[in-house]
Structure formats: C-alpha cells, structure tokens
Amino acid sequence: MAEPRQSEVGNRLLRALDASDFARLAPHLLPVDLPLGLELIAPNAPIETCVFPECGFVSVATGHGQQHVEIGLVGREGLVGAAPVLLADAVTPQSHMVQMAGSGFAIAAQALAAAAAERASLRATLLAYVHTQVLQLGETVYAHAALNLESRLARWLLMCLDRIEGDELALTHEFLSMMLGVQRAGVTLALQSLEGSGLIRNRRKRVLIRDRRGLEALTHGSYGAPEAAYARLIAQPLTPRPAASR
Incomplete structure (x- = not known):
C-alpha cells in the first residue's frame, strides 16, 4: 500500500508537521473508515491504536454507570489518543467514540510513541496539540x-x-x-x-x-x-x- 503524501492529507495536524517528521510517521499510517458509533478507545482498556481523523469527528466522554457527558471533540485538527499515549499512559478512563462518520489514518500507539521519543520536533508539535485539548477541557468545565x-x-x-x-x-x-x-x-x-x-x-x-x-x-x-x-x-x-x- 502506498504511503500517504503530506500535501494530500486532510488532517491539519499531519499537514502541520515538519516534512521529516511526517516521513517518520508515513510508513505507519493506515487509512481507516470511521463509521458512526465506532468506539476507537474504550474506557480503561489498553490503547493499541491512535487515529488522525480526515473527516468526521470523535466525541471524548467521561462518566460513571449510565451517566456520561462529553468533554471534548477531536476532528481533522487532531489525534485521537494523543494525551495518554504521548504521556506514557497505557489506558484512559475516557471513551472516544465516532459521532460523525468519516475516515482517517490509524497508527499503532507503540509506533507513534516510538517516533515521538525519537524526534523532539515531532513530540513538541504533538504535545502542543495536547495543550489545546487541555484548554478545550477547561472551557468545557467553565x-x-x-x-x-x-x-x-x-x-x-x-x-x-x-x-x-x-x-x-x-x-x-x-x-x-x-x-x-x-x-x-x-x-x-x-x-x-x-x-x-x-x-x-x-x-x-x-x-x-x-x-x-x-x-x-x-x-x-x-x-x-x-x-x-x-x-x-x-x-x-x-x-x-x-x-x-x-
């Protein structure tokens, strides 16, 4: 399968990467469909795959029992699973579910973590995105x-x-x-x-x-x-x- 070209991807985070950082990730990026209702990351389950959405968006929700509240959105600007994987946590209590169908690029969590550990510029860009997620969460709480x-x-x-x-x-x-x-x-x-x-x-x-x-x-x-x-x-x-x- 041909590797994606940075100039042709729809995910804004991938497009913003330094060309050499994108080249480091490209061999690991696999196109995936994101049907409505697909749970990409289940609460407290091992995170095996992260996703760069190309279109559609993913809801990040937290809750207990039958009560759940959305605390964030991830779409073509971001990366599903960014915070726990980049911060070396194998699980998260939050659910990540597709709420508008679309498509994206999947990458093994282990491959993403290895690339970020190897390339400081890649890690810096991805952590800048995590920072915007933290800001989004703060505004949601407010x-x-x-x-x-x-x-x-x-x-x-x-x-x-x-x-x-x-x-x-x-x-x-x-x-x-x-x-x-x-x-x-x-x-x-x-x-x-x-x-x-x-x-x-x-x-x-x-x-x-x-x-x-x-x-x-x-x-x-x-x-x-x-x-x-x-x-x-x-x-x-x-x-x-x-x-x-x-």
Whole structure:
C-alpha cells in the first residue's frame, strides 16, 4: 500500500508537521473508515491504536454507570489518543467514540510513541496539540458550570462546525443531550430558542448554521481560546465561512 503524501492529507495536524517528521510517521499510517458509533478507545482498556481523523469527528466522554457527558471533540485538527499515549499512559478512563462518520489514518500507539521519543520536533508539535485539548477541557468545565443551556449548545455547535465542510451538521437530539449532560426535552427547547433567534435552522437530525457570529457572541468567550492557541502553535486557522443564506 502506498504511503500517504503530506500535501494530500486532510488532517491539519499531519499537514502541520515538519516534512521529516511526517516521513517518520508515513510508513505507519493506515487509512481507516470511521463509521458512526465506532468506539476507537474504550474506557480503561489498553490503547493499541491512535487515529488522525480526515473527516468526521470523535466525541471524548467521561462518566460513571449510565451517566456520561462529553468533554471534548477531536476532528481533522487532531489525534485521537494523543494525551495518554504521548504521556506514557497505557489506558484512559475516557471513551472516544465516532459521532460523525468519516475516515482517517490509524497508527499503532507503540509506533507513534516510538517516533515521538525519537524526534523532539515531532513530540513538541504533538504535545502542543495536547495543550489545546487541555484548554478545550477547561472551557468545557467553565461552560458547564457558568453558562445556560443555549450558550453551551452554541459553543458545541461551533466546535462541531469547525470539524466539517459546509454549514449543516448531522446531529441527533440524543447526541446533543449526551454532549450537554441534559435531557432530550432540554435540547429541544434550546434548539427552538436558537432557531427563534435566527441563529440556526433545526431540521430532523440536522442543524443548519445561519449566523456563526451570533452563536459566537452567545458563548460569552467560552469558544475561541483553544482554537486561537491551535492557530498560534500549530497551524493557520481555517478560512472563515460566510453566513448561510438559506
């Protein structure tokens, strides 16, 4: 199987690597499909594989028993399993599950750790990404503690939007309720509120973003810091999308 070319990959973290660092990883990168609902990393199970998503995104959730709350998202900007593998932990209590189907490149955790140990520049770039994940987690904690449901929903919609092409998200109420740690009825009311304000259009299992700037204002600063850090430390920000006219 031919090795991927750095200029052709869709994962922003891979594209941001020094060419020699990418060349060190390329022989170990295997294309994989990421179907909806696939659990890439199970809680407290040995981490054998990491994934650089090309499209779609993965939900990072924590919880106990039947109660789970999403604490992060990983998409084309990142690497699933980055923190535990790079920090020499064989397991994590968090679940990593595909919440929007896509594809990516898988790499054996052992191969990734060996390459990072061998090349300081590669390790530095990957740890810079881990830093942005920590920032994302901090903003999630703040949002859950200080913001109302509409503001938290606006933040998650923006984060999901950053990880897809276009301005329409395929999201179920079940997924949104898990993300936000609330009942489906609360999600329905929050979506209706955002739609009534002209920020989104809510369709069956789909949400069309109509006013990105309006959603950003509604987050009260809880969206943007991790994204700015990523642009500063790793790669240029994505080209802003025009507001939807539909």
